[in-house]
Amino acid sequence: MSLTRENAQQLDQNDQLAKFRDEFYVQDGVIYLDGNSLGLLSKRAEKSLLSILDSWKTYGIDGWTNGEYPWFYLSETLGKKMAPLVGAKANEVIVSGSTTVNLHQLVSSFYEPKGKKTKILADELNFPSDIYALKSQLKLKGYDPSEHLIRVKSRDGLTLHEDDIIEKMTDEVALIVLPSILYRSGQILDMKRLTEEAHKRNILIGFDLCHSIGAIPHALDDWGVDFAFWCNYKHINAGPGSVAALYVNQKHFGKRPGLAGWFSSKKEKQFDMEHTLTPAEDAGAYQIGTPHVLSTAPLIGSLEIFHEAGIENIRKKSLQLTQFMIDLIKQELNDYGFSLGNPLEDNKRGGHIFLEHKEAARICRALKDAKVIPDFRAPNGIRLAPVALYNTFEEVWQSVQILKDIMENERYKKYENNREVVA
Numbered sequence: 001m002s003l004t005r006e007n008a009q010q011l012d013q014n015d016q017l018a019k020f021r022d023e024f025y026v027q028d029g030v031i032y033l034d035g036n037s038l039g040l041l042s043k044r045a046e047k048s049l050l051s052i053l054d055s056w057k058t059y060g061i062d063g064w065t066n067g068e069y070p071w072f073y074l075s076e077t078l079g080k081k082m083a084p085l086v087g088a089k090a091n092e093v094i095v096s097g098s099t100t101v102n103l104h105q106l107v108s109s110f111y112e113p114k115g116k117k118t119k120i121l122a123d124e125l126n127f128p129s130d131i132y133a134l135k136s137q138l139k140l141k142g143y144d145p146s147e148h149l150i151r152v153k154s155r156d157g158l159t160l161h162e163d164d165i166i167e168k169m170t171d172e173v174a175l176i177v178l179p180s181i182l183y184r185s186g187q188i189l190d191m192k193r194l195t196e197e198a199h200k201r202n203i204l205i206g207f208d209l210c211h212s213i214g215a216i217p218h219a220l221d222d223w224g225v226d227f228a229f230w231c232n233y234k235h236i237n238a239g240p241g242s243v244a245a246l247y248v249n250q251k252h253f254g255k256r257p258g259l260a261g262w263f264s265s266k267k268e269k270q271f272d273m274e275h276t277l278t279p280a281e282d283a284g285a286y287q288i289g290t291p292h293v294l295s296t297a298p299l300i301g302s303l304e305i306f307h308e309a310g311i312e313n314i315r316k317k318s319l320q321l322t323q324f325m326i327d328l329i330k331q332e333l334n335d336y337g338f339s340l341g342n343p344l345e346d347n348k349r350g351g352h353i354f355l356e357h358k359e360a361a362r363i364c365r366a367l368k369d370a371k372v373i374p375d376f377r378a379p380n381g382i383r384l385a386p387v388a389l390y391n392t393f394e395e396v397w398q399s400v401q402i403l404k405d406i407m408e409n410e411r412y413k414k415y416e417n418n419r420e421v422v423a
């Protein structure tokens with residue numbers, strides 16, 4: 001059976017989440033498939049940003065405690081609203097910092113090398129910022145990263161085998177940090193199994209949820225994960241540089257923050273201005289300084305959409321969209337030297353498709369000129385993320401046709417095969 005535009009339109013008609021597309025600023029004639037790098041602005045996120053600006057206008061300093069969203073409690077209020085997206089209790093999540101800063105905070109709090117147990121286990125496919133942070137944390141503790149950072153190898157350069165990770169969980173490992181979904185291939189790691197295996201060996205484990213938050217459901221509490229951290233500008237659509245979040249399992253409450261600041265305080269104590277910190281008794285303790293209120297604001301509106309749509313429904317549609325794209329790619333693009341680098345199984349496939357091609361950089365340029373927005377991942381990857389909240393099946397169909405046209409007519413050849421400054 002061949003897949004047609006009519007099939008796509010039919011799928012759109014039956015789509016329970018279709019109404020959410022109107023909530024977003026989708027540019028006319030542009031097919032935006034980059035929501036896993038920077039999600040689009042929604043009208044509700046815009047509204048909540050304006051409402052916070054207005055509270056500044058109206059209340060000045062008193063905005064900290066007045067208005068619809070008093071700034072002093074905003075990080076906690078939003079942590080509570082995010083908690084269901086990761087399967088956590090309200091006070092196990094705090095909205096604060098950035099992905100990389102939160103990783104620094106969590107490693108400096110939870111990495112406690114002792115005796116033989118001094119190593120950190122990561123993987124060779126993780127996002128560079130995570131690896132830089134881990135290396136610098138090791139150096140700060142006086143260890144040589146070339147010996148103390150173990151990076152699990154990938155067998156195919158795209159994916160990881162849980163068995164290979166578990167094999168590296170030796171009694172020299174103090175801490176494990178892994179991505180939930182790999183940023184290139186979109187592979188989902190089995191967080192439940194990895195957590196169980198780490199704990200059998202007395203190792204703490206944390207996950208970087210940048211590519212899974214807002215794309216798939218999580219059960220961090222049920223799995224017993226020790227900590228997690230993520231950004232809110234990808235699938236969560238809270239805007240460029242929006243404030244990130246972190247999770248600390250309540251069994252660790254009371255553990256002192258490695259990087260303390262006055263916002264680590266118990267809220268009632270903070271303005272006592274004592275030189276001895278009394279940390280919050282929950283995830284709030286891992287905040288550092290004054291929250292970036294304006295960069296937090298869009299998250300208020302964005303999370304409302306997630307609550308209305310439901311993460312289970314979002315995941316269901318996302319799987320349908322990526323499956324439809326995979327089927328179309330197999331049907332239309334067989335002759336052009338592409339290979340699918342993402343896992344094909346539903347339980348291993350995250351929210352995006354990863355197409356590999358030796359001309360990937362210039363194919364991406366040609367796609368952009370044809371108003372399909374992908375992103376390029378060096379050296380040869382094209383990421384395409386059809387997002388459940390605002391992309392349609394018809395757009396998926398159209399983008400594969402456009403890609404086919406670019407290949408058939410060799411339109412990519414008029415571009416240089418290198419990446420742009422921001423890819």
Ligand SMILES: *Cc1c(COP(=O)(O)O)cnc(C)c1O
Pocket residue numbers: 098099100101126127129130179183208210211231
């Ligand atoms: C996007 C991303 C980051 C980005 O870190 P920032 O501190 O937000 O710049 C880090 N890790 C992973 C896995 C990512 O996908």
